[in-house]
Amino acid sequence: MSRDRRRVRHPAPPGRLHAGALAERPRAVVVGGGIAGLTAATALAERGIAVELYERADHLGGRAGGWTATLPGGERVGMSRGFHAFFRQYYNLRALLRRTDPDLGGLTALPDYPLVDAAGRTDTFRDLPAVPPWNALAFALRSPTFTARDLLRLNARAALPLMNVTVPGTYRRLDHLDAAAFLARLRFPAAARHLAFDVFSRSFFAPPDRLSAAELAVMFHLYFLGSAEGLLFDVPRRPLGDLWAAAGRHLADLGADVRTGTPVEAVRPRPHGFTVQTRRGGRPADAVVLALDVPGLRDLVAASPGLGDPEWRGRVAAQETAPPYLVRRLWLDRPVAADRPAFLATGGLPPLDNVSVLDRYDEEAAAWARVTGGSVVELHAYAVPGARGPASARLLRRLHEVYPETEGARIVADLSEWRRDCPLFAPGTFARRPAVDGPVPGLVLAGDGVRVDLPVALMERAATTGWHAANLLLTRWGLAGHPLTTVPLRGRVAVLRRLAGLVPADGQGPSARRA
CATH class of the missing domain: 3.50.50.60 (FAD/NAD(P)-binding domain)
Known part of the structure; x- marks a missing residue:
């Protein structure tokens, strides 16, 4: 809702x-x-x-599809190219899903997704205020990756374009920059840069130095500074293939x-x-x-x-296509620790970008875990440098670092997807x-x-x-056509918009009214 x-x-x-x-x-x-x-x-x-x-x-x-694979024991399971988050501000995607699932009962909410860096510092999106800019302020104040000195060092002038995102206006202002240069201009602390910004840029399967700063700014507006839907999201209760088979x-x-x-x-x-x-x-x-x-x-x-x-x-x-990405899904003979989240994002732990525990939310994986006493874990690596084999081995080593209880687990089944087809x-x-x-x-x-x-x-x-x-x-x-719904077409806070410089109404999308 x-x-x-x-x-x-x-x-x-x-x-x-x-x-x-x-x-x-x-x-x-x-x-x-x-x-x-x-x-x-x-x-x-x-x-x-x-x-x-x-x-x-x-x-x-x-790329969000799913198919059926066979495990060594003969079990038929759903497989896909990896974890997909269905954010609440995905209004037009949800309109499609409602054609076959009017109340979206096939999705379930995750209560949080922590972000952990190489030093073990953890940020969380649980219980943040929903409305910008208070969500961003609360996130910064409680984050272990920010200090008072870090906040004072931020280049507020350089950050103003984030407060007044428009399309295509933001592209005219920022598309010549790469995201890494933009982050440096903001003077964000390195650890906070990993957790608060690299997470967004790498969702485009590209390293920050190969991603447009404008794309990063629009994404930040969509998920955080422009929307009051929040950064928490829903995930499918069943394998991804079931959603699209219904469609x-x-x-x-x-x-x-x-x-x-x-x-x-x-x-x-x-x-x-x-x-x-x-x-x-x-x-x-x-x-x-x-x-x-x-x-x-x-x-x-x-x-x-x-x-x-x-x-x-x-x-x-x-x-062009973005660099390759790797998804490795493991069926383990023992469970991960009970306090592990369904989804964990990581920063500064290449090539690992996130870990999902499917039996926390996917009914099929949960049934397999109940019967076997094991767990189903998925590792994601975006914008992978080098070859598939070494990256896959490094992914497993990183899993053992962040979830040490998995090091002694026997891998019952191991399926991987190595692709290069994202824009x-x-x-x-x-x-x-x-x-x-x-x-x-x-x-x-x-x-x-x-x-x-x-x-x-x-x-x-x-x-x-x-x-x-x-x-x-x-x-x-x-x-007759079909209506569209989006997050606001410009920054939400008038005083910050004025400081950033108001963008003329050209290119703000089709004529619109508030829902």
């Missing part, structure tokens, strides 16, 4: 409620079955559009044709639409949604020579990102690497671009 009275509701574009009122029912193909593609397909199908969704993997959900069934109930294990090979414009090529042949479409990760989008555009002008094609080809938001690249509105009529893009001028990030950016992409197509056909 949202508690931020200043959240912003962006009204749905007006129009007819169903394509049945049109002379001819439009056909749309959605390429990609991740969060963005599922959202766009749902938005279109609910308005009566004939939707076909193609996903190259054999499961839905994209796929909902699409089928709406009449959509959902095909996994079916990559799209090319998209060819034709006089009144497109031909979407798969191994099964060409499919006609009045509109196409490209909801792909960065490598997939680059490859498909390269294989579709008639799609877009050279300038647009060049921007797509120039999109890189490098300094100076915001203006060159492909936008939701594509280069030819009827072609739109969606995904967490796609530009949308709203304060969103990660899974919420994927869902937001999915709704927005569908709205652009529905408007072309005279059909």
Whole structure:
């Protein structure tokens, strides 16, 4: 349940409620079955559009997806690319989830997630005030990584852009800087920098010196300084694959044709639409949604020579991926200590970025732990330098350091995911990102690497671009769109906004009203 009275509701574009009122029912193909593609397909199908969704993997959900794996003992378990936090300010993602779970009973709240550094100092988000800036002040005052001298040394002038984040205004001011340079400009103490800032930047799977300072500022606004929803979050009670399988069934109930294990090979414009090529042949479409990760989008555009002008094609080809990340999930023959949190973030302990104990919240993992007396632990390493093997070994050593009781545990099963498919938001690249509105009529893009001028990030950016992409197509056909909701479009505290310098109203997103 949202508690931020200043959240912003962006009204749905007006129009007819169903394509049945049109002379001819439009056909749309959605390429990609991740969060963005599922959202766009749902938005279109609910308005009566004939939707076909193609996903190259054999499961839905994209990088947040899940599948079934077999353990050495023959047990079938859910597996994924790692822990995902469903924050309360993910309004547009939650709107998708509510299509199949109206009260979001499939999510459960975590009471806290501590942040620990190499010296053993621990910060916590438990019981913080919800409303900015009191949440940030309370966090700093009780943090063991801050001292009174540290607070006095902070460069308040350099921090003012954090107090008046706008999109795209903040990108115009800060996108030329990398996050590491911005942190140095703020004069944050090193330990607090690890815990309060590196945690955010590394959520983008990039080291701070390769991440835009503007992206970091927008993320800080979304989660902390711009929202009263707080920094605590919910997690799925069941394996991640269950969420997206339910979304796929909902699409089928709406009449959509959902095909996994079916990559799209090319998209060819034709006089009144497109031909979407798969191994099964060409499919006609009045509109196409490209909801792909960065490598997939680059490859498909390269294989579709008639799609877009050279300038647009060049921007797509120039999109980069972040460094590799590693997820290692261990089924251990004994439990971790009873006081271990479900999720622990770390700073200054490379390559380990966080540890999750799945049997604290995942019903399937909890059942396995009850039967075996063991535990299910997952280790995450973002922006990994070097090769997979050494990184995996270092991850295990770090686990033994932070949770010493695991050192004598026998590993019953060990599954890993090594991937490099997340977008890189490098300094100076915001203006060159492909936008939701594509280069030819009827072609739109969606995904967490796609530009949308709203304060969103990660899974919420994927869902937001999915709704927005569908709205652009529905408007072309005279059909009603779907509303969007975001955190406030600028800093919450008027006096701090004035100090930072008010940004003109240009680029603050669609016309909006408070919810």
